[in-house]
Amino acid sequence: MAKVKANKVAVYVFRQTAGGADFLQLHRAVRAGDYAQTWQVVYGGIEKGESAADAALRELREETGLVPLEFFQVQYVETFYSHSKDRVVLMPVFAVRVHKNARPVLNVEHDDFRWIPLAAVSGSFIWRSQREAIAIIQADILSDSPAADLLRIDLKRR
Numbered sequence: 001m002a003k004v005k006a007n008k009v010a011v012y013v014f015r016q017t018a019g020g021a022d023f024l025q026l027h028r029a030v031r032a033g034d035y036a037q038t039w040q041v042v043y044g045g046i047e048k049g050e051s052a053a054d055a056a057l058r059e060l061r062e063e064t065g066l067v068p069l070e071f072f073q074v075q076y077v078e079t080f081y082s083h084s085k086d087r088v089v090l091m092p093v094f095a096v097r098v099h100k101n102a103r104p105v106l107n108v109e110h111d112d113f114r115w116i117p118l119a120a121v122s123g124s125f126i127w128r129s130q131r132e133a134i135a136i137i138q139a140d141i142l143s144d145s146p147a148a149d150l151l152r153i154d155l156k157r158r
Helices: 052-064 118-124 128-142 147-151
Strands: 003-005 008-017 020-028 042-045 070-082 087-098 110-117
Touching: 008 052, 008 128, 020 052, 020 118, 020 128, 042 052, 052 070, 052 087, 070 128, 070 147, 087 128, 110 118, 118 128, 128 147
Parallel strands: 003 087, 008 087
Antiparallel strands: 008 020, 008 042, 020 110, 070 087
16 A cells, blocks of 8 residues: 655746746756756755754755745645655645845756746646646736735745
């Protein structure tokens, strides 16, 4: 029977420019293991005693060196089945807004990055769960939805 694990997070980094919102993708290096040489968002594990929100900020810092201007929980949990590990993985999703001129400093897991305009998301994100997460971010955070204020996580308390 497949096991269920909820020990990872997904972090969607976006910037707002004159043209609208752009989402960050990181290219996984050959040595990165699972899903090497694919374009992904910030993914990482939750360490023992760490909250999912703290893990998201730590992974953001470790993988990109970026400083968040705003931090949001997203009302979505990414799920996928890993055949190689016979495991269903559940990942709380977070969104981070960074400065429009932000440039990531990549760690050894990644060898390149790119910014994807919102209009190009459907052709640039390979996983359905990523496209769904971005659609929810657009509806709840990037629009004038009253949900944005309720989903914002206070960075001063982190």
